[in-house]
Amino acid sequence: MRLHEYQAKQVFSDAGIPTPASDLAATVDEAVDAAEEIGYPVAIKAQVHVGGRGKAGGIKLVEDADEAREAADDILGMDLKGYTVDRVLVEAAVDFENELYVGVTMDRGEGEPVAMVSTRGGVNIEEVAEEDPDAIAREHIDPAFGMHPYQARKVVYDAGVDREIAGDVASILRTLYQLWDDRDGADAEINPLMVTGDKEVVAADAVFNVDEDALFRQPELAEMEEEGEFAESELEQKADEYGFDYVRLSGNVGIIGNGAGLVMTTLDLVDHYGGTPANFLDVGGGAKADRIANALDMVFSDDNVDSVVFNIFGGITRGDEVAKGINQALEQFDEIPKPVVVRLAGTNAVEGMEILNEDLVTVEQTLEDAVQRAVEYAEEVEA
Amino acid sequence: MSVLVDEDSRVIVQGITGGEGKFHTEQMIEYGTNVVAGAVPGKGGQEVAGVPVYDTVEEAAEAENADTSVVFVPPAFAGDACFEALGVDALDLVVTITEGIPTQDVSRVYRRLQETDAYLVGPNCPGVITPGEAKLGILPGNIFEAGRVGLVSRSGTLTYQVVDSLSQRGIGQSTAIGIGGDPIIGTSFVEALALFEQDEKTDAVVMCGEIGGEDEEEAAAYIDEYMTTPVAGFIAGRTAPPGKRMGHAGAIVSGSGTGTAQSKIDALESAGVPVGDTPEDVVDNVEDLL
Numbered sequence: 321m322r323l324h325e326y327q328a329k330q331v332f333s334d335a336g337i338p339t340p341a342s343d344l345a346a347t348v349d350e351a352v353d354a355a356e357e358i359g360y361p362v363a364i365k366a367q368v369h370v371g372g373r374g375k376a377g378g379i380k381l382v383e384d385a386d387e388a389r390e391a392a393d394d395i396l397g398m399d400l401k402g403y404t405v406d407r408v409l410v411e412a413a414v415d416f417e418n419e420l421y422v423g424v425t426m427d428r429g430e431g432e433p434v435a436m437v438s439t440r441g442g443v444n445i446e447e448v449a450e451e452d453p454d455a456i457a458r459e460h461i462d463p464a465f466g467m468h469p470y471q472a473r474k475v476v477y478d479a480g481v482d483r484e485i486a487g488d489v490a491s492i493l494r495t496l497y498q499l500w501d502d503r504d505g506a507d508a509e510i511n512p513l514m515v516t517g518d519k520e521v522v523a524a525d526a527v528f529n530v531d532e533d534a535l536f537r538q539p540e541l542a543e544m545e546e547e548g549e550f551a552e553s554e555l556e557q558k559a560d561e562y563g564f565d566y567v568r569l570s571g572n573v574g575i576i577g578n579g580a581g582l583v584m585t586t587l588d589l590v591d592h593y594g595g596t597p598a599n600f601l602d603v604g605g606g607a608k609a610d611r612i613a614n615a616l617d618m619v620f621s622d623d624n625v626d627s628v629v630f631n632i633f634g635g636i637t638r639g640d641e642v643a644k645g646i647n648q649a650l651e652q653f654d655e656i657p658k659p660v661v662v663r664l665a666g667t668n669a670v671e672g673m674e675i676l677n678e679d680l681v682t683v684e685q686t687l688e689d690a691v692q693r694a695v696e697y698a699e700e701v702e703a
Numbered sequence: 704m705s706v707l708v709d710e711d712s713r714v715i716v717q718g719i720t721g722g723e724g725k726f727h728t729e730q731m732i733e734y735g736t737n738v739v740a741g742a743v744p745g746k747g748g749q750e751v752a753g754v755p756v757y758d759t760v761e762e763a764a765e766a767e768n769a770d771t772s773v774v775f776v777p778p779a780f781a782g783d784a785c786f787e788a789l790g791v792d793a794l795d796l797v798v799t800i801t802e803g804i805p806t807q808d809v810s811r812v813y814r815r816l817q818e819t820d821a822y823l824v825g826p827n828c829p830g831v832i833t834p835g836e837a838k839l840g841i842l843p844g845n846i847f848e849a850g851r852v853g854l855v856s857r858s859g860t861l862t863y864q865v866v867d868s869l870s871q872r873g874i875g876q877s878t879a880i881g882i883g884g885d886p887i888i889g890t891s892f893v894e895a896l897a898l899f900e901q902d903e904k905t906d907a908v909v910m911c912g913e914i915g916g917e918d919e920e921e922a923a924a925y926i927d928e929y930m931t932t933p934v935a936g937f938i939a940g941r942t943a944p945p946g947k948r949m950g951h952a953g954a955i956v957s958g959s960g961t962g963t964a965q966s967k968i969d970a971l972e973s974a975g976v977p978v979g980d981t982p983e984d985v986v987d988n989v990e991d992l993l
Contacts, residue, residue: 371946426806428886428916428953431813446957463810504805533952534805536779565950569942580884580950581858581913584939585982588964591942592980600943602950605841605859633860633867635829635843666863667843687864688983 321530324367326409327544328526335499337492337510339523342411351392352385354410360384361413364391366398366405376400381413402553414522419512420481421445421456422493424500426507433461433500435471435493437479442512467497488521489513503541504534555622562614564601571596573698574619574628574658578603578637586631586691595695598625606636612645620657627697629690630662630681639664639672650680659697663690705878705905706853706898707796707822708771710836714738715763715772715794717784719751724775727800727841728752731773734844736837739767742787760787764794773830773839774799781826782808789819798839799825799889806952809887816889823889827951829859829881842879850875852989853899853932855892856911857884857951861939861982865909868986874993877905884913884951892922900930907933907992909985910976914940915954915962923970933992936971936978937985938964 323331326344333339343354344367355362366378373379378400380391388410398405419442427434438456440448448455457478461467472490481489492513500508509527516522535542549557559566565580569587573595577583580602587597599622603615619628632642642664650656660681664672676683682697684690714731718724719741729752732738740763741751747758757763760772772794776784781801788797789812804826816823824831830840835849846863848870856862859881866879880895882888892910899905912919919938926934941964943949945956956962968978977992979985 426810426886429918431887432810462814463807464814501807504807506806531806533778533803534807537805565948567944567947567949569944577860579858579860580954581856581861581911581939582864584858584913584943584949584954585861585864585937587943588939588941589981597942600947600949633863635859635863636841665867666846686983688981 321532321535321541321545322369323528323530323541323544324369324548325365325526326367326407327548328528329523331499331503331528332510332523332526335495337495337523338521339526340412340414342409345392345408345410346406348389348392348396351396351408351410352388355382355388356385358410358412362388363411363413364388364395365409365411366395366400367407367409368400368403368405370401370403373400378405414514414524415516416514417517418515420489420515421509421511422489422496422513423507423509423511424497424505427460430460432463433497435459435461435467435475435497437475437481437489437493439480445511461497466501467494469494472497482515485515485519485521492521504531504538505529506531555618558618558621562618564603564615564618566618567600568622569597569599570624571598572624572626572702573694574598574622574625575631576601576603576615576619576628577631578605578607578633582631582633586629586687589687589691590629590695593692593695595698598622607641607645609641609645609648612642613649616646616649616660625658626701627694628658628660629694630660631687631690632664632666634664634666634669636667638667639669640675643672643675646681647675647677651677656680661690661694661697663687705833705836706902707824707878707880708831708833708837708839710735710737712737712771712837713767713769714839715740715742715760715767715769716754716775717742717760717772717788718775718777719743719754719756720746720749721775721777725751727775728754730844731838734838736839739769760794761791764791770794771796771839772798774801776801778803778805782812785812785823786815789815789821789823795821797821797823798828798830799823800828800830800840802827806886809885813887813889822894824880825883825889827885828883829862831878831880833878834876840881842881846870847879848875851877851904851906853877853902853905853908854879854911855895855899855908856881857913857953858911858939861911864982865911865937865985868982869989872986872990874986874989877902884953886916886953892918893925896922896925896930896934900932905932907935907989909935909937909989911937911939912967913938913951913954914943914949914956914964915951917962919967920970923974923976926976927974934976935985935988935992936976937982938967938971938978940964
């Protein structure tokens with residue numbers, strides 16, 4: 321779960337990391353009021369979860385009220401890579417000399433956290449990581465002990481940070497690690513950490529991704545997640561409501577299955593047989609009829625979908641429950657909105673096949689046949 | 704003994720009194736697994752599925768001479784349950800089925816694991832099965848057939864798909880290990896492959912990987928350098944876009960392009976491992992290797 325910039329800045333600021341003065345605005349008037357209050361120049365920043373906001377026109381620097389009004393009017397309501405902007409952060413612009421990168425994340429290969437510092441902040445740090453990995457200093461942290469102060473100093477020195485500010489940057493890194501540790505962070509990043517002419521350091525952007533699986537013990541962050549849902553698409557909100565693992569893609573063959581690996585494989589097969597997957601939808605283990613019906617409703621609500629393939633290999637999921645769910649979802653229609661191909665295997669698959677209403681769906685015996693049939697149906701609709 | 708588990712394994716179930724724990728204990732016993740005890744704090748003295756329950760793992764292991772534990776404890780307490788199991792020297796295998804354990808908890812468990820000689824399979828895995836002998840976890844026993852092909856996979860239902868195809872073509876399995884779909888897991892592909900390499904009852908291995916991380920690339924390097932047992936591969940997630948988590952917490956292609964299906968397929972193929980385009984291709988490849 322990713323916090324919005326304004327939320328992450330609140331969390332960082334509460335922990336003592338310096339951030340520029342800022343305020344959140346949902347209307348043009350609110351944005352102008354906030355800018356007047358903070359004092360110019362200010363940056364007006366779209367609050368959506370997409371990379372490259374600046375390049376896409378989602379961040380604008382303004383010098384006076386007229387410019388602020390114009391910028392807020394442009395950005396609020398704009399479409400950024402499929403997300404509509406309905407909040408902006410109005411923030412004091414920082415006059416900086418250079419930009420650093422500071423981050424903490426889990427190194428999955430090592431199974432332990434890693435702290436990172438670079439003097440090449442402000443640009444796409446992932447590009448730096450790829451082209452010049454030595455430009456990012458790294459220090460692994462033993463999760464049993466946490467970050468020792470010397471480790472924070474070491475990684476800051478290793479990165480070649482100016483001696484004058486090294487102490488301040490190390491202190492910010494320790495705070496960031498502590499936050500990451502206490503608040504179940506997945507990634508915590510400040511990019512850029514701006515250094516001003518007076519050698520002050522300020523977090524000009526903030527990223528805090530929380531481990532979804534730990535939200536049960538982070539009530540404050542769980543609340544922030546709910547509050548931040550304004551920026552989700554309608555389909556994502558629906559997936560949240562139903563509790564599905566769902567990812568929308570750009571194709572026209574809808575896919576429903578159980579188990580992440582098998583659903584991914586079904587997507588890959590759609591591609592292999594010349595189709596394009598519309599989504600990833602995992603109903604999880606042990607789904608009952610209602611959940612299956614919800615999954616169909618979910619995929620039917622995507623206008624791009626022309627056909628649906630249902631692929632269930634029952635372990636703890638039972639074929640008869642799946643069949644009941646499919647019947648239940650389809651029997652309410654006078655006319656089936658999109659052709660549905662079903663393949664059931666594993667636990668109670670035979671019972672499921674008997675229950676399935678074959679007037680409503682096409683049944684196939686193998687995964688390969690089911691996918692090919694769904695791809696054919698989608699092609700017929702497009703033709 | 705094939706690998707990790709056999710008919711002589713003496714198994715504790717942690718969380719045996721919960722719905723999942725009880726149901727799958729019954730299923731494991733029905734399959735022939737020697738479940739000797741349950742461990743649930745505060746439930747000592749009870750009996751579930753004909754098995755005595757103890758308050759602690761240590762008591763259970765001592766009283767029933769156990770060597771293996773299966774963890775069905777809810778996510779908030781599962782990290783602690785793993786620590787408890789790893790603290791008992793007699794247990795040389797811990798299989799953690801629980802999905803959704805906070806990653807930082809798993810990181811600490813992983814740190815502890817390095818100090819022990821035990822294997823920890825999972826978390827978020829379907830378990831381990833040696834067909835015809837014993838199963839640990841939630842795998843549907845009826846699709847497996849005893850035989851000489853080992854299987855290691857990050858995904859449960861994908862394992863079932865491949866096993867079903869193998870069994871239908873008369874190719875039985877020595878042991879199947881579901882290593883789990885989380886970003887941090889105990890037993891890696893490399894460790895599982897090493898077990899199969901040393902196993903006299905395994906003639907070939909199927910390895911099912913997926914996007915995210917670099918475990919498959921490391922496995923490819925290991926196969927290239929150390930393995931004589933042939934391996935057939937499969938990688939799920941060729942069509943996954945970068946930055947989107949595909950169900951499993953670990954199944955994500957990072958923005959900088961690491962962890963892609965293509966890099967894994969390339970690594971495996973350059974180690975001489977045929978990688979199937981479809982699950983049926985994988986079974987064809989296994990037939991060719993045998």
